[in-house]
Amino acid sequence: MDIVVMVGQLILGLTILVGLHELGHMLAAKWFGMRVEKYAIGFPPKVFGKKIGETEYMLGLIPLGGFVKISGMVDESMDTEALKEEPKPWEFRSKPAWQRLIVMMGGIIVNVITGIVIYIALTYNYGESYLPANEAKYGVVANEIGKEIGFQTGDKIVAVNGKELQRFEDVYSMDMLLGRNAYYTVDRNGQRVDIKVPANLMDRVSDNKERMFFVQPRVPFKVGQVMAGSPAAKAGLQEGDFITRINNNEIKFFNELQQALHANAGKPVAIMVERAGKPFKLQAQVTEEGTLGFMQVPLLQYATRDYSIGEAIPLGTEQAFGVITANLKGFGKIFRGEVSASKSLSGPIGIAQIFGDTFSWYKFWSITAMLSMVLAFMNFLPIPALDGGHVVFLTYEMISGRKPSDNFLENAQKVGMVLLLGLMAFAIFNDVFKIIF
Incomplete structure (x- = not known):
C-alpha cells in the first residue's frame, strides 16, 4: 500500500505538470494559427484518444512525459517526411521566428506560472510554521556529519553568514548548503566560534535524508x-x-x-x-x-504566522524562484567537482521517494510546485530536443537573420534525443543503485 501511495503521487504530480507544460506549447501554437496535430499526456501505447477539430487528444500508458505534435516542426517524433514539401501557411516553420520562440517558451512559462501560483496558494492557506531561534536556547545535537564539519553538541547557533539567526530552519537553507564561503557562528561556552561550511556539504548529506539534519535543537x-x-x-x-x-x-x-x-x-x-x-x-x-x-x-514552542494575499504573492514568488537559484548553485557545484552528479540527480524512483509513502495535500502541492520550477529550469537548458535547444537556434536566427537548415535541426534533434535518453537511463540506474547499495 505504501508503494501504491508513492507511485500514485508521482503519476498525479507528473500528469499535472506535463499536461500543463504541453498545454502551454499548444495554446501558443494555436494562438499564432499553427496546426496542432496531437496533444498527448504520457507516451504510447495509447490508452485513450479523441480527435477534436484538427487535434487528437491522447492519454498514453507510460506516464513519464508527454508531447505536442505541431505541423512543420522538427520534434521528438522525428517525423520529417512533411518537411520535404513546400511549407504550408499553418506550419510551425512558416511562422516568424519570434512567434516560434514564444511557442517553444510556452511550456516553460506555464510551468513557472504554475510553480508561483502553487507557492502563493500554500503560503496564503497554510502560513508558516517555524521554530524561533530563541527557542533553540538549549543548543544543538550534532550528528556524525555535524561533528565532522566542526559542531559540538550544546553549541548555540547565533548567526548564518554573519546574519542573526531568526528561524532555526534557516540552518538548512539552500544558501548555506549550496552557497560559497558560507559559515555558521555559534556560541560555545560563552565564546563565538565560526564554523565554515565545506563545499561538499550537500554531497555528504544527500546520501540519507536524515543526514540532512546534521544538527538539531536539543529538546526537553x-x-x-x-x-x-x-x-x-x-x-x-x-x-x-x-x-x-x-x-x-x-x-x-x-x-x-x-x-x-x-x-x-x-x-x-x-x-x-x-x-x-x-x-x-x-x-x-x-x-x-x-x-x-x-x-x-x-517542550519547544513553534511559532505560526499567517499571511494576507498581498504578503503571500511576493513570498510565494520568492520561494518559486528560490528553486531556480538552488538548481543553478547545484549545477555550479557539480561542474566544480564539489558535488557528485550521481548523488544529486534523481529519476522517477527518486522523485517518488521524495513524495513519500504517506499523503498530505500540503506536502503533495509543495513537491509539485518545486518540480514545476525544476521542470521549467531543466527544459530551458540549451540541449537539442529540449525547449532550450530550440530557443538557442531561434535566438540565433533572430540575431543573424539566417535560419538553420531543416537537415541541421533534424541532426541536432537526434543528438539531443541520444543525450536525453542517456541521461534518463543514468538517472534510473542511479536510483536503483542508491536503493541497493
Missing part, C-alpha cells in the same frame, strides 16, 4: 502517549511524566534519553520520573532496538 520533553503492551506501559510510565534519570544517567533532553536507551538495549533499566511534582522510581526492560514504547512531547 515529557512523556506523551504510551503504547499498550510496551515496556513503558508494563513499567507504569504514564502520559505527562518527566523522565529525569536512566540508571545513573541524568536526563534533560530527548537525545540523552535515546543515548541511554541504546546503551542499554535489551537490558533492564531503572527509571526515575517526576509525576505531578513527585519523584517515582520504575523498572523497565529496554527493547533490542533501544526503545521503551512511548511518544515524546517536545
Whole structure:
C-alpha cells in the first residue's frame, strides 16, 4: 500500500505538470494559427484518444512525459517526411521566428506560472510554521556529519553568514548548503566560534535524508502517549511524566534519553520520573532496538504566522524562484567537482521517494510546485530536443537573420534525443543503485 501511495503521487504530480507544460506549447501554437496535430499526456501505447477539430487528444500508458505534435516542426517524433514539401501557411516553420520562440517558451512559462501560483496558494492557506531561534536556547545535537564539519553538541547557533539567526530552519537553507564561503557562528561556552561550511556539504548529506539534519535543537520533553503492551506501559510510565534519570544517567533532553536507551538495549533499566511534582522510581526492560514504547512531547514552542494575499504573492514568488537559484548553485557545484552528479540527480524512483509513502495535500502541492520550477529550469537548458535547444537556434536566427537548415535541426534533434535518453537511463540506474547499495 505504501508503494501504491508513492507511485500514485508521482503519476498525479507528473500528469499535472506535463499536461500543463504541453498545454502551454499548444495554446501558443494555436494562438499564432499553427496546426496542432496531437496533444498527448504520457507516451504510447495509447490508452485513450479523441480527435477534436484538427487535434487528437491522447492519454498514453507510460506516464513519464508527454508531447505536442505541431505541423512543420522538427520534434521528438522525428517525423520529417512533411518537411520535404513546400511549407504550408499553418506550419510551425512558416511562422516568424519570434512567434516560434514564444511557442517553444510556452511550456516553460506555464510551468513557472504554475510553480508561483502553487507557492502563493500554500503560503496564503497554510502560513508558516517555524521554530524561533530563541527557542533553540538549549543548543544543538550534532550528528556524525555535524561533528565532522566542526559542531559540538550544546553549541548555540547565533548567526548564518554573519546574519542573526531568526528561524532555526534557516540552518538548512539552500544558501548555506549550496552557497560559497558560507559559515555558521555559534556560541560555545560563552565564546563565538565560526564554523565554515565545506563545499561538499550537500554531497555528504544527500546520501540519507536524515543526514540532512546534521544538527538539531536539543529538546526537553515529557512523556506523551504510551503504547499498550510496551515496556513503558508494563513499567507504569504514564502520559505527562518527566523522565529525569536512566540508571545513573541524568536526563534533560530527548537525545540523552535515546543515548541511554541504546546503551542499554535489551537490558533492564531503572527509571526515575517526576509525576505531578513527585519523584517515582520504575523498572523497565529496554527493547533490542533501544526503545521503551512511548511518544515524546517536545517542550519547544513553534511559532505560526499567517499571511494576507498581498504578503503571500511576493513570498510565494520568492520561494518559486528560490528553486531556480538552488538548481543553478547545484549545477555550479557539480561542474566544480564539489558535488557528485550521481548523488544529486534523481529519476522517477527518486522523485517518488521524495513524495513519500504517506499523503498530505500540503506536502503533495509543495513537491509539485518545486518540480514545476525544476521542470521549467531543466527544459530551458540549451540541449537539442529540449525547449532550450530550440530557443538557442531561434535566438540565433533572430540575431543573424539566417535560419538553420531543416537537415541541421533534424541532426541536432537526434543528438539531443541520444543525450536525453542517456541521461534518463543514468538517472534510473542511479536510483536503483542508491536503493541497493
